[in-house]
Amino acid sequence: MNKLEHFPPVVLNEDLLSHLETRLGPGVRLMGPWQTDGVFGYITISFEILQQAADAMDDPNVVAAVAHLNTNPNRTAKFVDLVETAGPALVERVIAAHMFSLAAPAKAAARAGT
Numbered sequence: 081m082n083k084l085e086h087f088p089p090v091v092l093n094e095d096l097l098s099h100l101e102t103r104l105g106p107g108v109r110l111m112g113p114w115q116t117d118g119v120f121g122y123i124t125i126s127f128e129i130l131q132q133a134a135d136a137m138d139d140p141n142v143v144a145a146v147a148h149l150n151t152n153p154n155r156t157a158k159f160v161d162l163v164e165t166a167g168p169a170l171v172e173r174v175i176a177a178h179m180f181s182l183a184a185p186a187k188a189a190a191r192a193g194t
Contacts, residue, residue: 087127087150090159094121100163104171108163111174125174129181130159133173142166 092100092112100108112123127150134146145162149155163170 089124089126090130090149090156092123092156096160097123100160103164104168107171107175111171112178129174129177132177133170136173137169142170
C-alpha cells in the first residue's frame with residue numbers, strides 16, 4: 081500500500097463541480113472518477129493524484145498548498161480555493177495524473193498478457 085493512499089481524498093459534489101466548471105470549464109469534471117450513491121453524484125481526487133499534479137506544476141506554492149491539504153479538515157474547501165487560484169494549469173495537471181493512473185493498470189495487464 082502506498083503511504084499516500086491512507087489520506088482521505090478530496091470530494092467534489094455536483095454543486096462544487098458546477099461552480100468550478102463555470103469558472104474553469106468542463107475539464108474540472110475529468111479530475112477524478114465519477115461516483116454516485118444513487119441520488120447524488122460527485123468525484124473523488126486522491127491525495128496521490130493531487131501531489132503528482134502539484135509536482136508537475138513545478139510551483140513551490142502549489143506543492144506546499146497540496147501538502148497541507150492532507151491535514152486540513154476542510155480539505156475540499158481549501159482545494160477549491162487552490163484550484164481557483166492556480167487556475168486551468170492545475171486542473172490540466174490533475175486530469176493528466178488521473179488519466180495516467182487509469183492507463184497504467186491497463187498497460188501492465190497488456191504486458192502481462194503478451
